[in-house]
Amino acid sequence: MTRALVGPTHPSESASVTVTAQETMDFTELYKHSGSLVSFSPGAHFVLNAVHDRVIIRKTDSFQISRTWVIDPTPSESATLLNKQASKAIRSSTDSRNNSISHAAWSSDSEYVLAASVKGGFVQVFKLRDEGWTARIDCGVEGLVKAVWAPDARTILCFSDWGLRVTMWSLVTGTASYIQFPIFLDKGFDFHADGRYFVLAERHKSKDMLGLYDASESYKLVRRFPSQTSSLASLALSPTGNHIAVWEGPLEYKLHIMTLAGNLLASFSPDPEPVLGIREVAWHPSGMFLAVAGWDDKVHIIDSxxxxxxxxxxxxxxxxxxxxxxxxxxxxxxxxEGRGFLSYEKLRGPQTITLNKIDHTKANPKSGAIQLEWNQTGSLLLVRYETTPTAAHLYLFPSPNEAFVPRLRSVLLHSKTILQAHWNPVRKGSLALCCGNRSIYTWSDEWEGESGEQEEMAECIGVPAKEFDTRNMSWSRDGKGLILLDKETFCCAFEVEEVTTLN
Incomplete structure (x- = not known):
């Protein structure tokens, strides 16, 4: 964002001074990571990263190490008993596969950090304000596939192997609650906006069901009702928490809207129905709209x-x-030479882009939308189509006081496939992308032009490192920083404002 202020340096002087403030990007050094386990704390004051069996916490203002923890390498008793070879069980404490951290995450209040080992079958918890405090969860014979924090920041959800159950461990009471037969190990669950209710996709007696649980009452079952699907693919709770969207698997294009009471409000299926089902679903931030996309390169916008x-x-x-x-x-x-900023080329007049040919004879064809993401206000919708993997499409949605005529606003074209693209969580018109090379890309509609009006700008930003390819990225909660990930190293990028004065 650039702005210029012109005026006399002194009332008696005729000379003018131009003060220009320009946002630039400042990059940190490269640091090691494993498993892409790097994240800002919710307050954006710290950065967490895992390296094999070690958790490292750095301050974002100086990047000095604030805390370092090493997980206890001893596998759970159940993991040891299930090990068929006794010699391996004896050596398990030094086996790097059991020592490695598979999941690491902050609690929502930045007070605690969990580090889980799927191979070892345990979760270890650390406290930021007390380096010596720790807690450990042994997951038992059912094993461990995934561990996540609940919104209350004091409960950890552990998903067992084979879809047997979900266990909610409380750090306050030291007790656990159990929910049996979740359908999925990595999706199919969501929390209400206020964190009180927990919705889980379940399978009982070979039927798809939805369970609603009260998180404030030790996950007591409130109600369980049919999901109206024959083969549930996933679910998405609306931002308002009043509606649940559930949809069928890849062989049937059908979406259902339900209430938390289990009432079916509506079902959606295009006419004619595509050959394959739904790939992506995304609620508008206000809950007013729902974007639905399949393998047919179409995005349907459904109103509430x-x-x-x-x-x-x-x-x-x-x-x-x-x-x-x-x-x-x-x-x-x-x-x-990979340094500095460079603007995209803005093409004039109508253009033609290349669409990849689709082989419908193969399973999971490379077509359709692979990402739907609304910006912070819901005025823009980012769509990435697998048919055009190097392009990002930005669709504009009018404000409530304007005529409702959504349209394609901008298209960003790149030389390589886009790997990640994410909106700034705070600024409504700021997008960052990466393509697996030594750079990041940004788009913004907050630039101030010569006329004083805001206009859009797209820029290429080189990462000042000899060997670094940006394969993944994530924003800080305050929208001021980015984590950039390569296979084994990461760095952070922060927006800084440089002021220059020209006499």
Missing amino acids: LSWSPVTTFELSSRISSEVAIWREPSKWLEAT
């Missing part, structure tokens, strides 16, 4: 009043001149 489509976006190789088209400059990394 009629629960029917109000508009449909369809991928096209032809882009009109009314759309802002930004293209990554050719060989810009070599020209800039």
